Amino acid sequence: MKITKFFRVINLFLAAIFVSIALWEKGLWIAVGITGFWIILWWYRQGSAWDFAPSVFFVGYVGACVVGAYWGLQPILIFLGVTAALNAWDSDRFYRRWKDAEQSEGLRKLEGRHLYRILAVDGLGVILAAAGLSLNAQFNFGIMLLVGVLAVISLSRLISLLRKPGPKI
Amino acid sequence: MTRNFWLLFILILGLVFVGLFSVNNGPMLLAIPLLVYLGFAIPYMPSDPQLKANRELSTHDSSWGKPIDIKVTVVNEGKALEEIYLIDYVQGSRSLNIITGGLSKRLPLLSGESVEIAYTVSGQRGRYKFEGVQIQTYELFGLFESVRFIPAHAKLVIFPDVFKLRQIKIRPRQTRGFAGPILARQGGAGTDFFGVREYQLGDPLRRINWKVSSRYPQSLFTNESEQERIADVGLILDARQQCDVTTKEGTLFEHSVIAAASLADAFLRDGHRVGLYVYGYSVERVFPGYGKIQRENILRVLSRAHTGINFALENLNFLSTRFFSPNSQLVMVSPLKSDDLGPLIRLHSMGYEILIVSPNPVHYEAAKFNKGKNPELDSAIRLAMIERTLLIRKLRRVGIQVIDWQVSVSLDQVIYKAVHRQPAGVRILQIAS
Numbered sequence: 001m002k003i004t005k006f007f008r009v010i011n012l013f014l015a016a017i018f019v020s021i022a023l024w025e026k027g028l029w030i031a032v033g034i035t036g037f038w039i040i041l042w043w044y045r046q047g048s049a050w051d052f053a054p055s056v057f058f059v060g061y062v063g064a065c066v067v068g069a070y071w072g073l074q075p076i077l078i079f080l081g082v083t084a085a086l087n088a089w090d091s092d093r094f095y096r097r098w099k100d101a102e103q104s105e106g107l108r109k110l111e112g113r114h115l116y117r118i119l120a121v122d123g124l125g126v127i128l129a130a131a132g133l134s135l136n137a138q139f140n141f142g143i144m145l146l147v148g149v150l151a152v153i154s155l156s157r158l159i160s161l162l163r164k165p166g167p168k169i
Numbered sequence: 170m171t172r173n174f175w176l177l178f179i180l181i182l183g184l185v186f187v188g189l190f191s192v193n194n195g196p197m198l199l200a201i202p203l204l205v206y207l208g209f210a211i212p213y214m215p216s217d218p219q220l221k222a223n224r225e226l227s228t229h230d231s232s233w234g235k236p237i238d239i240k241v242t243v244v245n246e247g248k249a250l251e252e253i254y255l256i257d258y259v260q261g262s263r264s265l266n267i268i269t270g271g272l273s274k275r276l277p278l279l280s281g282e283s284v285e286i287a288y289t290v291s292g293q294r295g296r297y298k299f300e301g302v303q304i305q306t307y308e309l310f311g312l313f314e315s316v317r318f319i320p321a322h323a324k325l326v327i328f329p330d331v332f333k334l335r336q337i338k339i340r341p342r343q344t345r346g347f348a349g350p351i352l353a354r355q356g357g358a359g360t361d362f363f364g365v366r367e368y369q370l371g372d373p374l375r376r377i378n379w380k381v382s383s384r385y386p387q388s389l390f391t392n393e394s395e396q397e398r399i400a401d402v403g404l405i406l407d408a409r410q411q412c413d414v415t416t417k418e419g420t421l422f423e424h425s426v427i428a429a430a431s432l433a434d435a436f437l438r439d440g441h442r443v444g445l446y447v448y449g450y451s452v453e454r455v456f457p458g459y460g461k462i463q464r465e466n467i468l469r470v471l472s473r474a475h476t477g478i479n480f481a482l483e484n485l486n487f488l489s490t491r492f493f494s495p496n497s498q499l500v501m502v503s504p505l506k507s508d509d510l511g512p513l514i515r516l517h518s519m520g521y522e523i524l525i526v527s528p529n530p531v532h533y534e535a536a537k538f539n540k541g542k543n544p545e546l547d548s549a550i551r552l553a554m555i556e557r558t559l560l561i562r563k564l565r566r567v568g569i570q571v572i573d574w575q576v577s578v579s580l581d582q583v584i585y586k587a588v589h590r591q592p593a594g595v596r597i598l599q600i601a602s
Contacts, residue, residue: 055176062180062199066187069195078195083202090206093173093311097252101275110251110277114309121209125202132198141192148189155178159170 001103003111004095007118011088012043015061018081022073035064046092054096058089079129083122090118174210174312177203206310213308215315219247222302222321229323230465233330236268236289241302241321244283252307253278257286259299265292292327294426296473299323328468329426334435334581338588341522343496344398359394366393401444401457402436403493403521404429404467407503408449410476411483414504414530416537421504422476424528424576429502431580432526433467436500445470446492448485450477454492485512496520504530505571507560514567523569526584531557532575 016039023031042057062085065078094114101107139147181203188197220243227238241257256273259265270288278284286302301320307313356363365378368389381390406429414421429445436443437460444457445467453474455466481487484506493499499521503509517523531553538546561571572587574580 055173059176059180062184065199066184066196069193069199070191075195075198079198079202082199086202086206090310094309097275097307097311104276106277106279110309113251117209117309121202121206124209125205128205129198129201132194132201144189144192148186151185152182155182159178 001095001099001107001111003115004091004098007115008046008088008091008095009043011084011091012039014084015039015081015088018077018084019065019068019073022068022077022081026071026073028071031068038064042088046095051096054089054092058085061085075133076129080126083125087118087122171307171312171314173310174207177207177312181207207312210308210310210312213251213310214313215250215306215308217247217315218245218250218253218304218306218317220245220304220317220319222319224299224321224323226323226325230326230328230469232328233294234291235327236291237325238287238289239299239323241286242283243278243286243302243304243319245278245280247280249280250278250306251309252276252311253284254305254307255284255286256303256305257288257299258301258303259297265290265297294327294329294423294472297325297327299325326469326472328472329423329430331434331468332427332431332580334431335585336439337432337435337524337584339400339402339498339500339522339524341400341402341496341498342520343494344396344400355396356393357396359397361395361397363393363395365390367391399440399442401494401497402441403457403497403499404433404436404443404445405488405499405501405503406445406447406449406471406474407501408447408474408476409483409506410449410478412504412506412530413476414534416534418537420476421528421530421533421576424533424574425502425504426471426474428526428528428574428580430468430471432500432502433471434464437461437464437467443467444492446488447471447474448482448488450475450479450482452482452489457494485509485516488512488516490516490519490521493521496522498522498524501525502528504528505557505560507556510560510563513564513569517567517569524588525564525569525571526580527561527571527573529557529573529575532577536577 016036019035020032023029023035038057038060042054042061045053045057062082065082065085068078069075098107098111181200184196184200184203188194188200222241222243225240225242231237239257241255243255252275254273254275258272268289268291270286272286272288274284274286276284299322301318301322304317304319306315306317356366365381368377368382368391372391376391378390378392382388406425408422408425412421433443433445440459442457442459443463445453445455447453447470453470455463455470457463458466499516501513501523503525505525505527513523513525531550535550538550540547540550557573561573564571570587572583574583
């Protein structure tokens with residue numbers, strides 16, 4: 001599990017760096033300090049027995065990034081920060097689940113597969129974000145509302161499909 | 170779906186709506202990695218796992234404190250599973266102590282591969298049921314889960330402790346027809362001298378009592394021995410909650426169970442026909458029988474014996490005598506209550522020979538208090554002791570043998586001292602005291 005541990009720390013560091021740069025550009029020194037403190041706290045609480053810890057820090061970080069988006073921070077930097085935070089959240093949970101498991105060849109392969117998958121998520125996310133940022137389309141409020149309602153309906157349909165019970169053994 | 174899925178889902182919805190309503194692309198942009206992350210998890214969502222479980226126990230019948238090895242093998246007969254978490258469950262009145270190993274395991278499981286959960290347990294007297302293994306399967310991001318229960322049944326019985334007791338001498342009014350250790354008050358084949366009778370054709374010459382015969386010139390007399398036979402022993406275990414004492418260290422009933430098991434073992438070893446009657450919460454019986462199988466049957470019932478309140482059985486008046494052979498030996502293990510005197514006298518008057526092994530509840534409960542610190546408590550203990558001594562004295566006066574057992578003392582020692590004839594000097598000293 002060394003790779004996952006290393007990946008988690010690297011991503012926490014990246015999450016701190018990206019948002020700090022974005023804040024520094026705007027001269028928001030206090031916000032840099034708060035973000036740094038939050039990330040340090042996250043790093044410090046990595047091994048805590050409280051299972052909710054990574055989720056709390058992740059939600060807190062995403063919330064801070066949303067506020068940052070209103071302050072007009074560079075979108076690409078806060079996007080990269082959230083991606084790094086997502087990686088840290090995921091690897092933290094992965095590590096918590098597997099830390100007590102028997103170390104085997106199968107587990108090492110699984111760790112590698114997990115890493116590839118999360119990197120694929122990052123790659124696709126960056127491509128989509130770049131495409132999204134380069135697009136310039138004008139929507140009126142009605143269309144946006146329609147898109148929002150459609151998104152909610154599709155997601156709820158997807159969830160009900162996923163929750164459908166399969167045949168029992 | 171796991172809690173993390175819902176967290177992510179709410180976060181995505183929140184970001185989308187904040188972006189839409191604030192007409193700001195920033196929050197919408199932040200939702201992209203989360204959506205991609207969720208989208209990547211969906212194709213790997215765990216479907217119904219095709220698994221089979223098999224359980225092996227090193228033994229199905231064990232005794233108190235003895236280690237038992239349990240092995241559960243789970244085979245994946247379906248497609249490969251990225252993450253599987255197995256938890257083994259055990260049902261029982263008490264808990265088993267895990268000595269080595271663990272009840273759960275997390276691992277990836279390829280198609281056709283198998284996994285073993287192995288652990289060693291020990292436990293207290295009781296019956297334990299293993300139903301199966303709970304299997305949780307996840308994809309790598311831990312957003313989707315599938316929970317299934319795979320049956321892998323097994324039963325485990327942990328017998329109560331059995332102390333080896335020396336031979337207990339009993340004298341029931343009636344014995345059975347087979348040879349055994351009890352003097353049957355009848356002449357016949359045996360070792361102890363019983364009497365002299367007139368010579369009958371076929372008597373061995375070496376048994377002729379020449380001294381007696383010389384006094385009667387016309388007839389011969391033969392020595393006769395006392396027959397030694399086996400007896401019917403009805404073992405009664407008092408499981409009434411009202412009689413039990415519970416402390417932090419345990420319950421007095423546990424000692425009663427151990428005493429009943431040890432007595433059953435001792436009587437069966439002597440060749441007697443032994444039956445068991447557990448009287449308390451309900452009535453549980455083992456019909457009289459002999460030998461090792463009967464011993465196991467009795468221990469099996471004792472392993473699941475527990476105390477309880479049943480108002481229909483709150484006193485010994487309702488003890489059914491139809492279960493016991495007439496004039497047989499009854500051995501009762503009971504802490505005794507003051508209202509037990511009448512029913513026990515009634516049983517004795519019906520011709521049963523009664524031996525009561527009574528774990529001392531006053532002494533057991535008093536042991537947890539510091540004597541001499543609270544004078545009121547000391548007085549209460551003394552009064553309870555006096556009340557109990559009087560009850561025992563009344564029972565002894567009608568011919569019921571009562572063994573007052575302070576559970577901290579060895580049962581064998583107490584029974585041996587009470588049942589066996591003491592040397593004359595000791596008896597004189599006892600009378601004097």
